[in-house]
Amino acid sequence: GEDVEQSLFLSVREGDSSVINCTYTDSSSTYLYWYKQEPGAGLQLLTYIFSNMDMKQDQRLTVLLNKKDKHLSLRIADTQTGDSAIYFCAEKENQGGKLIFGQGTELSVKP
Amino acid sequence: DTGVSQDPRHKITKRGQNVTFRCDPISEHNRLYWYRQTLGQGPEFLTYFQNEAQLEKSRLLSDRFSAERPKGSFSTLEIQRTEQGDSAMYLCASSLVGLTYNEQFFGPGTRLTVL
Numbered sequence: 001g002e003d004v005e006q007s008l009f010l011s012v013r014e015g016d017s018s019v020i021n022c023t024y025t026d027s028s029s030t031y032l033y034w035y036k037q038e039p040g041a042g043l044q045l046l047t048y049i050f051s052n053m054d055m056k057q058d059q060r061l062t063v064l065l066n067k068k069d070k071h072l073s074l075r076i077a078d079t080q081t082g083d084s085a086i087y088f089c090a091e092k093e094n095q096g097g098k099l100i101f102g103q104g105t106e107l108s109v110k111p
Numbered sequence: 112d113t114g115v116s117q118d119p120r121h122k123i124t125k126r127g128q129n130v131t132f133r134c135d136p137i138s139e140h141n142r143l144y145w146y147r148q149t150l151g152q153g154p155e156f157l158t159y160f161q162n163e164a165q166l167e168k169s170r171l172l173s174d175r176f177s178a179e180r181p182k183g184s185f186s187t188l189e190i191q192r193t194e195q196g197d198s199a200m201y202l203c204a205s206s207l208v209g210l211t212y213n214e215q216f217f218g219p220g221t222r223l224t225v226l
Binding site for chain 2 (some may be wrong): 043
């Protein structure tokens with residue numbers, strides 16, 4: 001079945017870059033997403049990438065997709081304390097559009 | 112439009128009681144999804160509707176769970192005879208089929224605690 005895996009924790013210093021990695025199994029997924037969840041708040045879509053793209057840049061965010069290895073990464077440049085949150089990678093099932101989420105990576109940004 | 116709303120935000124109940132949650136999606140959205148999130152895990156899919164039709168249910172959705180979307184607008188999720196293992200955050204999301212990237216907009220969730 002489908003499975004999405006992420007490392008659980010990442011700690012960086014303010015101003016550094018953060019890289020959060022994700023692997024997925026469903027090679028037919030057309031879209032892959034990164035969501036952010038802050039304590040007490042709902043999931044917020046940060047960015048997405050279409051499966052025929054290798055890279056997508058959106059301000060401080062860069063998404064890299066390696067379809068051959070089924071590897072997705074999210075790079076946050078100039079990480080700020082406000083970026084501290086849990087980041088979820090998700091793939092979209094083609095049929096009904098449900099999202100399959102990873103366990104989430106808790107990003108801690110130290111001043 | 113203020114986004115997806117869920118009610119209540121928190122629910123504490125005793126084991127064996129029934130609970131019902133409500134989700135109001137973004138008004139023009141035709142798809143509505145329910146997910147469950149336990150501590151330290153990502154959300155897991157439960158079920159989804161396209162308009163009023165329930166098109167898919169996860170194996171996680173035991174026969175104690177039922178969901179409805181009677182007029183293709185708001186949805187309810189009922190859990191009968193709650194168990195401690197039902198304690199989780201229940202998330203609702205809506206989307207508009209036809210958008211290129213089919214973004215699902217999530218509500219704030221209903222946190223259920225079963226004592």
